[in-house]
Amino acid sequence: xxxxxxxxxxxxxxxxxxxxxxxxxxxxxxxxxxxxxxxxxxxxxxxxxxxxxxxxxxxxxxxxxxxxxxxxxxxxxxxxxxxxxxxxxxxxxxxxxxxxxxxxxxxxxxxxxxxxxxxxxxxxxxxxxxxxxxxxxxxxxxxxxxxxxxxxxxxxxxxxxxxxxxxxxxxxxxxxxxxxxxxxxxxxxxxxxxxxxxxxxxxxxxxxxxxxxxxxxxxxxxxxxxxxxxxxxxxxxxxxxxxxxxxxxxxxxxxxxxxxxxxxxxxxxxxxxxxxxxxxxxxxxxxxxxxxxxxxxxxxxxxxxxxxxxxxxxxxxxxxxxxxxxxxxxxxxxxxxxxxxxxxxxxxxxxxxxxxxxxxxxxxxxxxxxxxxxxxxxxxxxxxxxxxxxxxxxxxxxxxxxxxxxxxxxxxxxxxxxxxxxxxxxxxxxxxxxxxxxxxxxxxxxxxxxxxxxxxxxxxxxxxxxxxxxxxxxxxxxxxxxxxxxxxxxxxxxxxxxxxxxxxxxxxxxxxxxxxxxxxxxxxxxxxxxxxxxxxxxxxxxxxxxxxxxxxxxxxxxxxxxxxxxxxxxxxxxxxxxxxxxxxxxxxxxxxxxxxxxxxxxxxxxxxxxxxxxxxxxxxxxxxxxxxxxxxxxxxxxxxxxxxxxxxxxxxxxxxxxxxxxxxxxxxxxxxxxxxxxxxxxxxxxxxxxxxxxxxxxxxxxxxxxxxxxxxxxxxxxxxxxxxxxxxxxxxxxxxxxxxxxxxxxxxxxxxxx
Numbered sequence: 001x002x003x004x005x006x007x008x009x010x011x012x013x014x015x016x017x018x019x020x021x022x023x024x025x026x027x028x029x030x031x032x033x034x035x036x037x038x039x040x041x042x043x044x045x046x047x048x049x050x051x052x053x054x055x056x057x058x059x060x061x062x063x064x065x066x067x068x069x070x071x072x073x074x075x076x077x078x079x080x081x082x083x084x085x086x087x088x089x090x091x092x093x094x095x096x097x098x099x100x101x102x103x104x105x106x107x108x109x110x111x112x113x114x115x116x117x118x119x120x121x122x123x124x125x126x127x128x129x130x131x132x133x134x135x136x137x138x139x140x141x142x143x144x145x146x147x148x149x150x151x152x153x154x155x156x157x158x159x160x161x162x163x164x165x166x167x168x169x170x171x172x173x174x175x176x177x178x179x180x181x182x183x184x185x186x187x188x189x190x191x192x193x194x195x196x197x198x199x200x201x202x203x204x205x206x207x208x209x210x211x212x213x214x215x216x217x218x219x220x221x222x223x224x225x226x227x228x229x230x231x232x233x234x235x236x237x238x239x240x241x242x243x244x245x246x247x248x249x250x251x252x253x254x255x256x257x258x259x260x261x262x263x264x265x266x267x268x269x270x271x272x273x274x275x276x277x278x279x280x281x282x283x284x285x286x287x288x289x290x291x292x293x294x295x296x297x298x299x300x301x302x303x304x305x306x307x308x309x310x311x312x313x314x315x316x317x318x319x320x321x322x323x324x325x326x327x328x329x330x331x332x333x334x335x336x337x338x339x340x341x342x343x344x345x346x347x348x349x350x351x352x353x354x355x356x357x358x359x360x361x362x363x364x365x366x367x368x369x370x371x372x373x374x375x376x377x378x379x380x381x382x383x384x385x386x387x388x389x390x391x392x393x394x395x396x397x398x399x400x401x402x403x404x405x406x407x408x409x410x411x412x413x414x415x416x417x418x419x420x421x422x423x424x425x426x427x428x429x430x431x432x433x434x435x436x437x438x439x440x441x442x443x444x445x446x447x448x449x450x451x452x453x454x455x456x457x458x459x460x461x462x463x464x465x466x467x468x469x470x471x472x473x474x475x476x477x478x479x480x481x482x483x484x485x486x487x488x489x490x491x492x493x494x495x496x497x498x499x500x501x502x503x504x505x506x507x508x509x510x511x512x513x514x515x516x517x518x519x520x521x522x523x524x525x526x527x528x529x530x531x532x533x534x535x536x537x538x539x540x541x542x543x544x545x546x547x548x549x550x551x552x553x554x555x556x557x558x559x560x561x562x563x564x565x566x567x568x569x570x571x572x573x574x575x576x577x578x579x580x581x582x583x584x585x586x587x588x589x590x591x592x593x594x595x596x597x598x599x600x601x602x603x604x605x606x607x608x609x610x611x612x613x614x615x616x617x618x619x620x621x622x623x624x625x626x627x628x629x630x631x632x633x634x635x636x637x638x639x640x641x642x643x644x645x646x647x648x649x650x651x652x653x654x655x656x657x658x659x660x661x662x663x664x665x666x667x668x669x670x671x672x673x674x675x676x677x678x679x680x681x682x683x684x685x686x687x688x689x690x691x692x693x694x695x696x697x698x699x700x701x702x703x704x705x706x707x708x709x710x711x712x713x714x715x716x717x718x719x720x721x722x723x724x725x726x727x728x729x730x731x732x733x734x735x736x737x738x739x740x741x742x743x744x745x746x747x748x749x750x751x752x753x754x
Contacts, residue, residue, distance in 0.1 A: 032144050037124050037157045043278045045266060047289040048324075048475075054263055064172040066156040070184050072191035073171055074155060075229040080195065080220050082116040083227060085155075089146050091115060091139050117142040120158045124282075163279025164194065165201040178206065180248035188234060189241035192224070193217040201279055202271055206247055208338045214243060258298045261313075261328040262289050265342055265453075266473050274485055276477065284478040288322035293562075293596050297327045300591040305330050305568065305584060309575025312568040312588055313340035315456040316596065318561065321469035321489065324596075326453070342453040346567055347552045349444035349531030350406045351455055354462070354503055355426055357411045357442050358399060360418035363425070363499045368622060368644075369506055370615045370637030371399045373410035380439045386412050389532075396618045400506045400637065404513050406530060408443045415442035428494040429458040429468050444531060455556055456565030462504050462527065463558045463603050466495040497607040502638050504604045511557060517583070519590060523599040528557020528589070532582060543573045550577035555589040560600045564592055609641050616649040623649035630738055655679050655731045655741040658691060658710070663727070663746065665718070665753040672714040672721065672753075679731040679741065687734035694743075696726040708734065724748055 042055040078085050084092050092115050114122065121141045126134055145154070164174035174194050175183040186194070196216035197204045206213035218239060225235035266287055270276045278285065297314050305312040316325040328339035338344065361367035375394045378386050388408050394401075402410035415422065416439070423433045431450055438445070450458075457471040470489040477485040507527035511519070531554030535545050556565040566585040570576040577584060616625040617635050622645040625634045629652045658676040665672050679689050690708045694701040702724075705712055726747055732740035 032141055032148075033125070034148075037120065037145075037161065043283050043285060045263060045278075045285045045287060047287060047291050048322075049291070050286065051291070053259055053287070053289065053291075062170060062172040062176065063160050064156075064170065064183060066152045068184065069156070069159060069171060070186055070191060072186060072188045073159065073183055073195065076188075076192045076195040076220050076224060077116070077155070077159065077198075079224045079227050079229050081119070081198075085116055086151055088115060089143060091118070091142060114138065115142065116158050117145055117154055120154060120161065121145065123158075123161055123163075126282075162198055163201050163277065164197050165205045165279070169279070178248070179246055187238070187241060188230065189217065189221070189238040189243060190246065192220040192238065193243060196220050201277070202268060206243065208343065210244060217243070258295055259289070259291075261326045261339060261341060262287070262294060262323070262473065264328075264339060265323070265326050268342070269473050270477065273472075273474070274477065276485075282480050285474060286476040286478070287473050288324060288475055289473070290316075290324040294325035294327075296595045297325045297592055300588050300595070301327050302330050304588050304591060307577075307581065307584075309571050310568060310577060310581075310584075311340050311571060312566065312585065313452050314564060314566045314588065314592065315341055315453045316592070317456055317460050317471055317563045319460070319464060319563075321457060321460055321471040322475075323453075323471055323473040324562070326473075340452065340567065340569075342451050345446075345449040345451055346569070347444055347446060347449045347533040348455055349533040349552055349554055350408075350411075351459075351529050351531035351554045351556050352426075352441070352444045353403065353406070353411045353414075354507065354529055355429065355431070355458055356422035357414040357418065358403060358506075359425055359495055359499055359503055360421040361399075361414055362502050363495050364421050365417070366640045366643045367399065368615075368637050368639045369398065369400045369502050370617065370622060370635060370639075372396050372617070372620055372622070373399065373402050373413055374620065375402070375407055375409045378409055378412065380412070386443075396620060398617055398635065398637065400509060400635075403506050403529075404509050406510075412439055412442045415439060425494060426458070428492070429461055430454055430470075431458055444533060452565045452567045455554075456563055459529075459556050459558060459565065460563045461494050462500050462507070463560060463563060464500070465497045465604055466493055466500040468492050468494040497604075498610050498640060501604045501606055501610060505638060507557070508603070514586070519583075519586060521590070521594065524559060524593075524597060525601055525603055526557055526559050526593060527603055528555055530555055530586060535576070539573070545573065545576060546578070548579040550579070550582050553577050553582060553585045555585045557589060557593070558603065559593065559597050560603045561597050562593070564589055566592070610638050611641050611644060612636050613639055613644045615645065616651065619649060619651060621645075623647055623651075625649060626652055628652040628654045628739075633738075653682065653739055655682065655689070655733075655739060657741045657744040658729045658731055659744070661727065661729060661744060661746045663748075663753055665721070667718060667754065670715055670717050672716050673711070674714070674727065674729075675711045676729055676744070678710045681733070683733075683739070686736055686739065689731055690734050692730045692732065694728045694730075695724040696728055696745075697724050701728065718750075721748065721753075722750060 044055055045053045047053045082092070118138045121138050125141060126138055160170040163169055164177070168174050168177045171183045171194065174197070175181055175186055178194065179186065179190055193206065193213055196213060199216065203209060204213045204216045221235055221238050224230045225232065266285060267278050270278045270285065276283070293316055297316060301312045301314060311329045313329060314327045315323065318324055326341050328341040361371070375388070375397050377393060380386060386409050389406060393409065394407070397407065397410060420437065423437065427433055431454060434447055453471065461468050469491050472487050472489055475487050504527050507529055508525060511526050511528050531552070532550055533552040535549060535551050539545065540547060540549070551569060553568040554566065558564070566589045568577060568585045614625055614634050614636050616623050616629050616633050618633055624645055624647065626648050629649060656679050658679055660677045662675040663672065674693065681689050688708050690706055691710070692703060693705050693707070693712055694703050704714055726745050728743040728745050730740055730743045
């Protein structure tokens, strides 16, 4: 009995708490405003200066009364969204109960079972965050609404306020935007496709995801047939109708010329990151957009890329990984068009090398920037030869030279040496590895690849001293209720400060190596990497594409203020970049960087655990130069302290100087005879000993001859001979200049000669 009383108390307490919760939620429910049903509040998007960028939802709204809405549209809507629409009073309790059971079973909140009336309320009066609070308010207002207006008017309001992608609202605007016709002229198939967009306007946008759109259309047609809205003949005819050729991309957007790509990304980020549909209106979105940077990117791309069929895209991040600008194509007048900046995975070519190949060797194995790699013919595991871009091999090269010259063989060798650790770095910077790891990844040969935003975000770890920060375009979202969502970016160390510094130092050399081509940044320090992918042989052959045609052209680089990624490429196989324009992305990058940066100096400070050391290059191991090492073989490279070489190279040695130079002069014949002792060779593999003979005046040498003999005769007048001070002779090998002796010097004394 006591247990029974306790149970009664517990149940009663729970009931009281639930009642209190429901009452508190209902008390906070906004008032039903009929004006909002017809003209819902817009979503306002602001730039980083809190200036209004665009009002979503005010541009393309054409109202259609219920009598002017196609029966195909109405039937498609009711069949898929709310089959009991004409039976319930705003809430489908059976469907709602089933959704609750399913949510409990799956431990999710994915099923909402909203009626058309509830969706109208959500679109016009509430936010679309999935919470119990919002669902209660939605149901309460839907019930109220059904007591005030009739069903047909609810359908009319719903179809005129619903988002169909971008700034397109309402069925009439959608009909004109996607098919360039009124909604009453839509075919059954077209009607089903447009109604399909309503569920997820971005996912089912036919301009971006035609396969998704057709799959959703097919499902709607199937539901209509199974529920007797259409006949079998109508169903089969609609299913067979081709949609792709009918899309017209109509209704140009006045406000989308410069900022469209960035706004599209904001819409995408809101949906993917916060599950908020900005098309539904009623929120304020504060973004990271710098309008001056966006305009600069737009102008640079459209002024420099004037080639038909060739697109260019770019992304700019600041050091906090705030997206300051996005351009997805040369010109984009349409909301939610396919983005070359953040929708399309691209072949990343050699831009992957700093991340996947070389960073892991520095990070995990303490490699130096001067680490030697033998550039030679090697093969992938599948037996194919690894080709360099110039189809040559350069023998021993340092890591720095391999990266600067973008040589593929050293990159593949570095990939092998890293033993897969490069994938850990790649994954930690947002480059999710493909299921199959293949050696072609080392030079950017991916099945799918990554977007421009992906790669720009990944490169941002280098100027940030190894810290990865999630890129973002939305700083804050404010709802009508006053609730806010504030961005909270992920920040984590991916590589050491020392790795970021050493990689940056090499990438600065990459940029500087193009100086002779006019690729210079006055009063600025810039680091970066090129990338270029070509068409596979079978694709070239099948489409008559020249062997020199470029498929993807990249440049990703950074200063101490911004990281900018630029890609250029053809829209299809009929368009490609020819060899004479293969610097397009590089020039766009330079134009943007020069415009948006103030002068800067060092990008990454040298950490205390890194030291610079002169080494002798062209060795298969790291060695210090000797006294005999020629200057051209001495390079300054960076090492982690404690890993620098201590042994001195013995590769270079000097021959002895020629000894005992004898001079004699015949006045009558004006003939100078020079004789000297022979020098013994130290390495027969280097050829014979040859001698370089020079006349010297004020330290300036004038070579008069080379000989393998130990004597030379020179016809020269006495007065001409008086012009010179000395004769010098140097011994060296015939096959190399690297082991020369010092000069043996003899003063010219005319009195002794005569």
